[in-house]
Amino acid sequence: MIDTFHQAKNELTHEEKDFFAHRVWQLMSSCPERFLNEYESIGWWEFCNADNFSDNYRRLLVEGLTRSLVAAKARKASTKTVGSIFLQLIYGMLNYNTKDTDRVLNGPTNDAWLNPWLEYLTKIGVRYQKGMLAQGLETSGGKISGAVVQAVGTEAVTTVTGDYYIMAVPLERAAYLISKNILKIDPSLQNIIELSPNVEWMNGIQFYLNEEVNLNYGHTIYSNSNWALTSISQIQFWDGYDLSRRYNGKVKSILSVDISSWYAEGNFNNKKAMDCTIDEIKEEVWKQLQMELNTDKKETLTDKMREFVHLDNDIMPNAVEPKMGLFKELLTDSEHKYLQKVKDLEPLLVNQTNTWTLRPNAFTKIPNLFLASDYVKNNTDLATMEGANEAARRAVNSILNAEGKSDYCTIWPLYNPAMFGMVRYYDRKRYLKGLDWSPDFPKIIKFITFAWGLLYMLKGFIRNFLFSKKDVSKSNQV
Numbered sequence: 001m002i003d004t005f006h007q008a009k010n011e012l013t014h015e016e017k018d019f020f021a022h023r024v025w026q027l028m029s030s031c032p033e034r035f036l037n038e039y040e041s042i043g044w045w046e047f048c049n050a051d052n053f054s055d056n057y058r059r060l061l062v063e064g065l066t067r068s069l070v071a072a073k074a075r076k077a078s079t080k081t082v083g084s085i086f087l088q089l090i091y092g093m094l095n096y097n098t099k100d101t102d103r104v105l106n107g108p109t110n111d112a113w114l115n116p117w118l119e120y121l122t123k124i125g126v127r128y129q130k131g132m133l134a135q136g137l138e139t140s141g142g143k144i145s146g147a148v149v150q151a152v153g154t155e156a157v158t159t160v161t162g163d164y165y166i167m168a169v170p171l172e173r174a175a176y177l178i179s180k181n182i183l184k185i186d187p188s189l190q191n192i193i194e195l196s197p198n199v200e201w202m203n204g205i206q207f208y209l210n211e212e213v214n215l216n217y218g219h220t221i222y223s224n225s226n227w228a229l230t231s232i233s234q235i236q237f238w239d240g241y242d243l244s245r246r247y248n249g250k251v252k253s254i255l256s257v258d259i260s261s262w263y264a265e266g267n268f269n270n271k272k273a274m275d276c277t278i279d280e281i282k283e284e285v286w287k288q289l290q291m292e293l294n295t296d297k298k299e300t301l302t303d304k305m306r307e308f309v310h311l312d313n314d315i316m317p318n319a320v321e322p323k324m325g326l327f328k329e330l331l332t333d334s335e336h337k338y339l340q341k342v343k344d345l346e347p348l349l350v351n352q353t354n355t356w357t358l359r360p361n362a363f364t365k366i367p368n369l370f371l372a373s374d375y376v377k378n379n380t381d382l383a384t385m386e387g388a389n390e391a392a393r394r395a396v397n398s399i400l401n402a403e404g405k406s407d408y409c410t411i412w413p414l415y416n417p418a419m420f421g422m423v424r425y426y427d428r429k430r431y432l433k434g435l436d437w438s439p440d441f442p443k444i445i446k447f448i449t450f451a452w453g454l455l456y457m458l459k460g461f462i463r464n465f466l467f468s469k470k471d472v473s474k475s476n477q478v
């Protein structure tokens with residue numbers, strides 16, 4: 001991962017670096033109970049003391065990280081969530097057994113993932129009905145008795161029935177499906193409705209370029225872009241993918257960009273992304289990328305390179321929202337073309353402070369209703385595909401349990417290196433006594449942790465030194 005911030009003239013002060021390093025050490029040496037009960041109610045912004053340090057510090061260390069994680073909501077996201085995932089990234093980088101902290105698919109998502117998965121499911125007997133929208137859940141005898149679905153583009157509504165029902169729609173849609181009848185059986189599902197405003201706009205745009213632009217081998221964070229852009233140049237990871245037969249045959253690279261801040265004024269047009277038309281968004285994002293990547297010496301992105309630009313279809317004209325509810329599939333063609341201000345139809349969950357207790361489990365009090373989505377309580381605790389996947393494994397386990405079977409899917413905790421076990425244990429003892437985290441660990445604990453760390457680094461160094469030659473060809477691949 002690189003950050004274009006290194007181009008900024010002003011660097012971080014020693015005080016800022018020391019303070020942040022100290023905070024990272026605090027996270028590494030804090031016990032799980034402190035994460036859950038204390039850091040859950042502290043915002044990442046506050047934990048990093050962002051108000052009292054420079055713009056550089058805020059942009060690079062406080063927001064730079066959350067930009068790529070939680071739609072740039074450093075002020076709102078909890079330290080439990082951001083801190084835990086930040087540690088996973090650091091541990092991933094330090095772990096000499098893993099080569100890539102930043103993992104991406106080796107082809108377009110449909111080809112590399114979704115279609116093979118659909119093919120597999122169909123092969124084992126799953127009947128997959130595309131284009132059906134769940135509009136409600138019927139109840140009877142304390143259970144779900146059917147799901148009301150509407151075929152896209154028609155008025156036709158049918159009820160489908162099954163033994164078990166897994167609600168795998170995003171938070172704001174789940175809230176819409178929780179009816180009074182459902183709440184009568186499981187009142188705690190009211191929490192989903194309360195949690196549902198905890199989503200923020202985040203969406204993607206792709207630039208199809210007629211020249212090879214690889215930038216770096218991973219993600220790029222554009223710290224100076226007001227719309228909090230991050231990007232990845234995809235083709236380098238798509239082993240041998242033949243682009244010559246796609247679109248007009250001229251595309252040589254795809255720059256895929258996430259826009260995380262829709263409420264800040266653009267660097268060039270001074271407008272919030274949410275107030276722009278689709279064309280204005282495309283132009284402003286391009287200019288922000290050029291601002292960050294083009295230097296006096298090298299023009300990495302030129303206007304001539306652009307063959308085609310695609311903004312995610314979930315960014316839709318605001319004006320048509322009342323008619324369509326939230327479902328873009330129900331729009332007519334002319335409504336699709338009506339370009340005024342935009343609306344993000346699939347916002348992203350942001351794990352804000354004090355929301356853990358509002359998050360439901362994968363099982364509910366309704367014996368045949370289960371939940372599988374990124375907002376469900378899980379170890380990953382971040383709106384990601386990993387979080388959604390873990391929630392789904394938990395839902396499957398609950399169904400297996402209901403069926404009296406026990407060949408459960410594996411659920412694993414976040415990685416916590418054993419070398420920090422003693423400091424975390426010591427912190428836990430303090431936590432249980434109602435005490436703050438303290439850097440003053442007993443000397444023996446400090447010594448053992450330090451020695452363990454040193455041995456670990458030495459082992460990694462020897463391993464890499466001895467095996468680096470053999471591994472060169474491997475390390476060039478994803």
Ligand SMILES: Cc1cc2nc3c(=O)[nH]c(=O)nc-3n(C[C@H](O)[C@H](O)[C@H](O)COP(=O)(O)OP(=O)(O)OC[C@H]3O[C@@H](n4cnc5c(N)ncnc54)[C@H](O)[C@@H]3O)c2cc1C
Binds near residue numbers: 348372373385
């Ligand atoms: C721009 C952007 C970039 C991201 N980048 C990453 C990343 O790099 N790595 C990562 O791990 N995560 C990333 N995420 C987050 C990740 O995509 C989500 O957390 C994850 O997809 C959530 O999975 P889910 O199954 O809960 O919901 P979804 O993936 O949203 O799936 C829910 C499905 O339900 C469908 N649906 C909605 N309503 C209904 C209804 N009424 N009836 C029937 N179907 C319905 C939707 O169309 C959708 O297909 C990103 C998110 C965004 C917005």
